[in-house]
Amino acid sequence: MQVLVTGAKGMLGGDLCPVFAKKHQVVATDLQELDVRDPRAVFAIIEENKPDLVLHLAALTNVDGCQEMKDEAYLTNAIGAKNVALACARYAACMVYLSTGSVFDGAKNEPYTEFDTPHPSSEYSKAKYQGELFVRDSLREYYIVRAGWMFGGGVRDKKFVGKIVSLAKQGRKLQVVDDKFGSPTYTNDLAQGILKLVETGWYGTYHMANLGCCSRFEYAQKVLNLVDRSNCSVEPVSSEAFPLPAHRPRMEAIRNYMLQLLGLNWMRPWEEALSDYIKNRLLANR
Numbered sequence: 001m002q003v004l005v006t007g008a009k010g011m012l013g014g015d016l017c018p019v020f021a022k023k024h025q026v027v028a029t030d031l032q033e034l035d036v037r038d039p040r041a042v043f044a045i046i047e048e049n050k051p052d053l054v055l056h057l058a059a060l061t062n063v064d065g066c067q068e069m070k071d072e073a074y075l076t077n078a079i080g081a082k083n084v085a086l087a088c089a090r091y092a093a094c095m096v097y098l099s100t101g102s103v104f105d106g107a108k109n110e111p112y113t114e115f116d117t118p119h120p121s122s123e124y125s126k127a128k129y130q131g132e133l134f135v136r137d138s139l140r141e142y143y144i145v146r147a148g149w150m151f152g153g154g155v156r157d158k159k160f161v162g163k164i165v166s167l168a169k170q171g172r173k174l175q176v177v178d179d180k181f182g183s184p185t186y187t188n189d190l191a192q193g194i195l196k197l198v199e200t201g202w203y204g205t206y207h208m209a210n211l212g213c214c215s216r217f218e219y220a221q222k223v224l225n226l227v228d229r230s231n232c233s234v235e236p237v238s239s240e241a242f243p244l245p246a247h248r249p250r251m252e253a254i255r256n257y258m259l260q261l262l263g264l265n266w267m268r269p270w271e272e273a274l275s276d277y278i279k280n281r282l283l284a285n286r
């Protein structure tokens, strides 16, 4: 297949591009090569490259930034997805749209399945959900893949796991919230899972996270257990201790129910994936 990737230089793109490149021709684009906010540019690149599949990862992922810059959030995360979906419809390409478990309101006491109704609360999640609706309305051949709290990126990891590891090295006393729950998702596992999914032709909306659910505090504890934490401690706190511009749902965890029902749930438990990532990638290359 000819595969075109948007947002290829991001955390997920860094793993997804090499995974797909082992089997397919990959054209990797990021903001410099293709600004997804520009419909003419999107149509032109898809017309020129004639991809069979477009993996649409490009997004503004700073949740608080999106809250403060609403127009930018909707332009990139919702209209950007619409531009890609319409171009895929015009040039007969299949589309994969990366979405998020934060499209739900968090009121449930257990992980969300694909059969629960989204009700996003932050501007980031609302824009990502509008992106889902545009994809669904424009295409028949699409996969919407909702992921959990992603970790990955190796030496370039500046997100939750990377930050905890850096702070642990500095011997800092950490405070981490214990009232927000999610499903950690290793970008490498997600990339392999997406590759397998697109080979089925079973279009639709899927949850794809590593198995299990934890609080941010349990997540941080697990990270610290996997690195040298001799002079670092972590204390659980309420999210009221850290007021943020964007609301975070209490429950963002997702269950891969569609994959499970179809016998396609290859994802491993999050603790196993995290241990693999930290030992074999993060620490091995630092």
Ligand SMILES: NC(=O)c1ccc[n+]([C@@H]2O[C@H](COP(=O)([O-])OP(=O)(O)OC[C@H]3O[C@@H](n4cnc5c(N)ncnc54)[C@H](OP(=O)(O)O)[C@@H]3O)[C@@H](O)[C@H]2O)c1
Pocket (backbone or CB within 6 Å): 006, 007, 008, 009, 010, 011, 012, 013, 030, 031, 034, 035, 036, 037, 056, 057, 058, 059, 060, 061, 076, 080, 098, 099, 100, 101, 128, 146, 147, 148, 149, 150, 151
């Ligand atoms: N990270 C998570 O925990 C998580 C969870 C669930 C779903 N997702 C979704 O998964 C996808 C990938 O996430 P990620 O964590 O890999 O994100 P990321 O690291 O922030 O990467 C996103 C990439 O998109 C690029 N981009 C931003 N605006 C663009 C535009 N207008 N046109 C083209 N490219 C643009 C960014 O470039 P710059 O860096 O130059 O801005 C960046 O390289 C996103 O759609 C995200 O919403 C992420």
